[in-house]
Amino acid sequence: xxxxxxxxxxxxxKPLNVWSRLCLVLAAVCLGASFFFPLWEIRLVAPQYxxxxxxxxxxxxLQAGNDGQHLDEINLLNHYIGMQPIRxxxxxxMTWIPFAFGIFxxxxxxxxxxxxxxxxxxxxxxxxxxxxxxxxxxxxxxYSYGHNLDPRAPMTIEPFxxxxxxxxxxxxxxxxxYPDTGSYFLMAFGLLIxxxxxxxxxxxxxxxxxxx
Amino acid sequence: MRFVPKSRxxxxxxxxxxxxxxxxxxxxxxxxxxxxxxxxxLSYVAPGxxxxxxxxxxxxxxxxxxVAGIPSMRHIVTIPVFTKYPGKGYGYDDVxxxxxxxxxxxxxxxxxxxxxxxxxxxxxxxxxxxxxNRVARIDLxxxxxxxxxxxxxxxxxxxxxxxxxxxxxxxxGGTRFSAPIPKGTxxxxxxxxxxxxxxxxxxxxxxxxxxxxxxxxxxxxxxxWDLSSTGKGPSSGWAFFTSYNTExxxxxxxANASQLDRDLGAAVNWRAAEQAVADGNYTExxxxxxxDPAEVPGVMYFLPIAKSPHGMDTDPSGQWIVAxxxxxxxxxxxxxxxxxxxxEAEDFEDEKRGxxxxxxxxxxxxxxxxxxxxxxxxxxxRGNAYTSMFIDSQVAKWRLPPWSDEEKADLESVVVDxxxxxxxxxxxxxxxxxxxxxxxxxxxxxxxxxxxxxxxVGPGIPExxxxxxxxGDEMRMVKEAFTDKEPHFAQILRADKIDPIEVYxxxxxxxxxxxxxxxxxxxxxxxxxxxxxxISIRSRFVPDIVDVRQGDTVTFHITNxxxxxxxxxxxxxxxxxxxxxxxxxxxxxxxVEMDKPGxxxxxxxxxxxxxxxxxxxxxxxxxxxxxx
Ligand SMILES: [Cu+2]
Numbered sequence: 001x002x003x004x005x006x007x008x009x010x011x012x013x014k015p016l017n018v019w020s021r022l023c024l025v026l027a028a029v030c031l032g033a034s035f036f037f038p039l040w041e042i043r044l045v046a047p048q049y050x051x052x053x054x055x056x057x058x059x060x061x062l063q064a065g066n067d068g069q070h071l072d073e074i075n076l077l078n079h080y081i082g083m084q085p086i087r088x089x090x091x092x093x094m095t096w097i098p099f100a101f102g103i104f105x106x107x108x109x110x111x112x113x114x115x116x117x118x119x120x121x122x123x124x125x126x127x128x129x130x131x132x133x134x135x136x137x138x139x140x141x142x143y144s145y146g147h148n149l150d151p152r153a154p155m156t157i158e159p160f161x162x163x164x165x166x167x168x169x170x171x172x173x174x175x176x177x178y179p180d181t182g183s184y185f186l187m188a189f190g191l192l193i194x195x196x197x198x199x200x201x202x203x204x205x206x207x208x209x210x211x212x
Numbered sequence: 213m214r215f216v217p218k219s220r221x222x223x224x225x226x227x228x229x230x231x232x233x234x235x236x237x238x239x240x241x242x243x244x245x246x247x248x249x250x251x252x253x254l255s256y257v258a259p260g261x262x263x264x265x266x267x268x269x270x271x272x273x274x275x276x277x278x279v280a281g282i283p284s285m286r287h288i289v290t291i292p293v294f295t296k297y298p299g300k301g302y303g304y305d306d307v308x309x310x311x312x313x314x315x316x317x318x319x320x321x322x323x324x325x326x327x328x329x330x331x332x333x334x335x336x337x338x339x340x341x342x343x344x345n346r347v348a349r350i351d352l353x354x355x356x357x358x359x360x361x362x363x364x365x366x367x368x369x370x371x372x373x374x375x376x377x378x379x380x381x382x383x384x385g386g387t388r389f390s391a392p393i394p395k396g397t398x399x400x401x402x403x404x405x406x407x408x409x410x411x412x413x414x415x416x417x418x419x420x421x422x423x424x425x426x427x428x429x430x431x432x433x434x435x436x437w438d439l440s441s442t443g444k445g446p447s448s449g450w451a452f453f454t455s456y457n458t459e460x461x462x463x464x465x466x467a468n469a470s471q472l473d474r475d476l477g478a479a480v481n482w483r484a485a486e487q488a489v490a491d492g493n494y495t496e497x498x499x500x501x502x503x504d505p506a507e508v509p510g511v512m513y514f515l516p517i518a519k520s521p522h523g524m525d526t527d528p529s530g531q532w533i534v535a536x537x538x539x540x541x542x543x544x545x546x547x548x549x550x551x552x553x554x555x556e557a558e559d560f561e562d563e564k565r566g567x568x569x570x571x572x573x574x575x576x577x578x579x580x581x582x583x584x585x586x587x588x589x590x591x592x593x594r595g596n597a598y599t600s601m602f603i604d605s606q607v608a609k610w611r612l613p614p615w616s617d618e619e620k621a622d623l624e625s626v627v628v629d630x631x632x633x634x635x636x637x638x639x640x641x642x643x644x645x646x647x648x649x650x651x652x653x654x655x656x657x658x659x660x661x662x663x664x665x666x667x668x669v670g671p672g673i674p675e676x677x678x679x680x681x682x683x684g685d686e687m688r689m690v691k692e693a694f695t696d697k698e699p700h701f702a703q704i705l706r707a708d709k710i711d712p713i714e715v716y717x718x719x720x721x722x723x724x725x726x727x728x729x730x731x732x733x734x735x736x737x738x739x740x741x742x743x744x745x746x747i748s749i750r751s752r753f754v755p756d757i758v759d760v761r762q763g764d765t766v767t768f769h770i771t772n773x774x775x776x777x778x779x780x781x782x783x784x785x786x787x788x789x790x791x792x793x794x795x796x797x798x799x800x801x802x803x804v805e806m807d808k809p810g811x812x813x814x815x816x817x818x819x820x821x822x823x824x825x826x827x828x829x830x831x832x833x834x835x836x837x838x839x840x
């Protein structure tokens with residue numbers, strides 16, 4: 001047991017070589033870039049909406065096709081089934097996600113400066129947690145929109161959860177939901193952190209003289 | 213392909229992929245030479261595909277403009293202009309009611325597209341009203357009437373309109389029926405020669421807004437001014453007019469106005485007319501500066517034209533002016549260069565009320581024996597002219613000058629082809645014929661008698677419009693369509709020349725009573741007048757209960773807050789004679805006098821949504837005596 005802890009401590013003290021640090025810089029850039037692109041696209045296609053109604057979910061905002069008109073249209077159509085209108089103001093996560101992004105960028109840069117394997121592990125674990133939490137949160141949003149239906153609405157339908165990944169049919173609409181450019185940057189962020197760790201696996205741990 | 217979300221590909225891939233399609237969609241102007249595709253293939257536009265051209269037909273005394281597509285000849289939409297049109301809610305709201313004024317109809321003959329530098333600029337379509345002497349301006353951004361000018365003073369029967377100048381400086385007009393002026397002046401028709409007058413009108417168009425105003429008129433003897441055409445290139449600044457009844461007959465015109473072998477058309481220097489007004493050389497009659505051409509030399513010259521002419525058309529180069537004599541089997545070709553030379557040399561054969569008459573032989577290039585009853589001529593930009601012949605029921609294709617001496621000796625030789633049309637053709641149109649660069653591939657013949665051409669529909673038969681391919685040496689009949697009364701002239705515009713909106717952007721709505729939120733919907737009473745600010749949106753009106761009192765004047769300001777193409781809502785009130793249409797993003801006001809007590813349902817007349825039938829409301833009108 002003692003030996004395992006010792007090995008682990010040595011592992012976390014491995015220095016990051018220049019390639020790993022470069023990866024972390026790149027990772028920070030990717031995360032920064034993801035801010036400027038939608039993370040997710042939801043698209044609703046029906047015979048009379050051949051080109052689809054488009055929703056773009058950014059880390060900090062909600063955008064819709066045709067200068068935002070598509071969101072109004074989606075809400076208008078949803079009122080027939082009693083769904084709550086989708087409004088940017090309701091997405092509280094859009095206030096804390098950019099903040100979290102900032103923290104991740106700082107943590108990456110911290111890894112570049114301090115250059116320890118431990119930094120990479122921290123970063124990866126936190127980011128994985130953030131990713132899973134966000135997806136869960138996103139799923140819960142979709143679930144809530146599809147399940148809190150006004151019983152007085154003109155049309156009564158079975159409560160449903162709009163699909164998070166893939167396509168799904170709701171009445172006359174086919175819904176497509178896929179990650180967009182921003183998510184690819186986020187994936188690149190995660191991947192680069194992993195690579196940063198892998199590249200420095202063979203480095204010798206730096207330990208204070210007296211500890212050896 | 214359509215069902216794949218765009219985001220899974222870089223966005224520029226679909227963009228690139230559309231480029232070759234766009235290329236293939238561009239109309240193939242003048243490239244179908246020797247195309248041996250069948251007429252069916254030439255005119256087939258598959259479901260979901262687009263036509264290459266707009267065809268704007270005049271709707272005659274229906275008071276409408278019809279819009280069709282070429283080459284399919286499918287009627288696409290009707291633009292109401294001078295007539296109430298409940299299908300589009302035209303003439304029921306406060307704005308269009310005021311546009312229409314007190315008249316219930318108009319008689320549209322000649323649509324004209326606005327031009328810049330001698331080419332269609334896709335901004336406006338002007339149409340005349342031959343009956344009530346008006347001109348309307350349709351905005352091609354939304355295909356709606358924005359202005360109706362008139363009745364134009366001193367004009368009775370604004371037939372020779374609307375023909376626009378090279379840069380839309382003016383719309384030409386002329387009085388078809390001479391009358392004493394100003395209007396309201398009494399004289400017996402027996403005093404026709406002395407007491408009646410004709411005028412030629414220049415209607416000024418504001419280059420930025422398109423707003424029209426009567427710029428000037430030129431006083432003429434009481435001829436019947438018929439059609440006009442504007443100059444371009446060398447003839448820039450001039451306009452040409454035909455007239456019949458140089459005899460100045462006032463009764464039984466069919467005989468009395470057909471006595472002379474030549475009638476007098478006119479060449480009008482509109483820049484000189486403009487200058488005369490600037491110099492104060494005019495008399496104001498009924499608010500219009502009227503120029504007496506006898507006192508302002510250089511403004512107008514009479515041009516002798518063979519017996520009872522009708523159409524007048526200037527070719528794309530601006531050099532040749534063609535006029536057909538209904539009762540003379542030729543198309544007379546005049547040279548603008550010769551007209552200039554004759555004016556310079558004062559080569560006049562006569563003078564009529566102080567206006568010089570150009571020497572016929574000096575200004576005429578030749579008379580092409582096209583056939584019986586030549587009316588109108590169009591041009592393909594390749595040196596060919598196409599003349600409609602009412603009596604022969606044919607279109608003749610012939611070559612414009614310059615002609616060789618041999619050809620001049622026998623002008624029959626320049627007539628290269630004829631095609632039968634069914635029947636009794638009036639106008640014909642070649643896209644862009646009145647511009648510097650005609651499209652030159654399609655010709656539409658508009659025929660007056662469709663007898664025996666269609667499954668029977670009772671005695672009120674439609675007219676035929678026939679699409680003719682003119683890209684080859686021989687004209688080819690391609691398609692026949694039927695049109696309600698009554699297309700006279702038409703204009704053809706390349707579809708890619710304009711990009712009309714389908715929704716009024718909310719940001720552009722300037723209606724003072726527009727509202728966008730249910731929270732702002734309200735009913736405001738001020739004495740006996742009530743203002744209702746209402747929203748229409750799928751599938752309800754807000755508010756949908758309107759309480760008023762008998763004797764109130766109620767104005768409904770309805771905003772259609774939709775921003776989705778095609779989502780027009782209606783506003784129909786039974787037994788109150790209201791049929792409104794409010795397009796997406798539009799606000800319209802409807803003023804109604806509540807003179808009867810009771811309950812009046814109102815509803816959406818446009819099938820807007822699955823619950824359209826439920827889109828209704830009530831106006832409850834409390835009887836006057838019960839009012840507290
Ligand atoms: Cu409706």
